[in-house]
Amino acid sequence: MNHVSSVIDGLRQSSPGQTEFYQAVEEVLEVLAPVLDADPRYQNEGVIERLLEPERQILFRVAWVDDEGTVRVNKGYRVQFNSALGPYKGGLRFHPSVNGGIIKFLGFEQIFKNALTGLPLGGGKGGSDFNPKGRSQGEVMRFCQAFMTALYRHIGATIDVPAGDIGVGHREIGYLYGQYRRLSGRFEGVLTGKSPGWGGSLGRKEATGYGCVYFAENMLAERGETLKGKRCLVSGAGNVALYTMEKLVELGARPITCSDSSGTLIHPAGLDVPLLKTIKEQTRAALATYLDTHKEATFIPVADYPDGGSPVWRQDGDIAFPCATQNELNGADAETLLANGVACVCEGANMPCTREAVSLFLRAGILYGPGKAANAGGVAVSQLEMQQNAAMARWSVEQVDDTLRAIMRGIHQSASQTALEFDAPGNLVLGANIAGFRRVADAMIDQGVF
Incomplete structure (x- = not known):
């Protein structure tokens, strides 16, 4: 860890004022000690220093x-x-x-x-x-x-x-x-x-949200559970959130919240996802217009948020899907979720949970899917679009979705098995970071210094 600490200190000096970058780097490097100890090539060939620049x-x-x-x-x-x-x-x-x-x-x-x-x-x-x-x-x-x-x-x-x-x-x-x-x-x-x-892949728009749900499905399956009947707290109302909610409904779960820059929508009976898609994608109306059709729902404007925190994380639920933006779910939010019985958190956005929140989830032993694994469905189907473009071919939406589901299963297996390899069963933060790091680092070493 001395090597990792010195690298992080050097990064703060060479790249000042980049808080989110430091956070992402620290999350990766602080779990790499076991693999660095096991294979000295990664230190001897300057892999970490090259990765950070x-x-x-x-x-x-x-x-x-x-x-x-x-x-x-x-x-x-x-x-x-x-x-x-x-x-x-x-x-x-x-x-x-x-x-x-x-x-x-x-x-x-x-x-x-x-x-x-x-x-x-x-x-x-x-x-x-x-x-x-x-x-x-x-x-x-x-x-x-x-x-x-x-x-x-x-x-x-x-x-x-x-x-x-x-x-x-x-x-x-x-x-x-x-x-x-x-x-x-x-x-x-x-x-x-x-x-x-004109060249896009069927299923690309849905891919990040669908993939996030597939990842949660795999986490639950390891504990003998399914998504059916689960109450889901979703943040955001963009592509990722909308298609996370759509797939949740398809698999029998019940999304009850979503949010945007104007406020939070809460519908305990289950959100009307087709209506939300119409509001956000077609009419581009305000999220609060949902109440025109569903008067039993509640909309809380941003100005009325309690203590400045999002009401999404204060509802009773089984699974949380932070799908809005980075650092949207903090330590206090994590404590509230755990107190309310949430047993799974699956990140649809990039780094939406602060480091304090992640630590609380890991210590509590709940299922936690980090964004670099859970929301990789979007880039996976982007690569499938690249394949189709290169071959001047067009895949069916069923072929794309089946391939996406298999890729997300593979990501979960890779992260889960790597966590087991390093005596940290269930720690998908460690598993995903080490699995991803080894693949990139080995390629860098094979190709020489450049």
């Missing part, structure tokens, strides 16, 4: 014109973190909170998430502090075109394949891809999450 960081200006003719300027990022296993792969996030530290944390997590899928994918991430909410279609299009004009020379179907993330859905992917084609003259699988009508 991106192969390339691209920071660029995005200048665009709004509907009033005013020139706007945003920051653009792409961190190409590690390509030992394949082309860089990771989403683009458009949100005001985006900064260099957040993109690095997401890119670092992506390395291990992609490795756990068993697919040939490296890790990367990108985005901008641009906020598409409240912007017209024309403004979103012009921003995306400006963003891609700066980025296109750094990406390619066998180099770096971005996808969507928060703030980047079918619409944004379409504008980004159109500009890439315009500039490059190539029709290739350089972006995933495309519309199924």
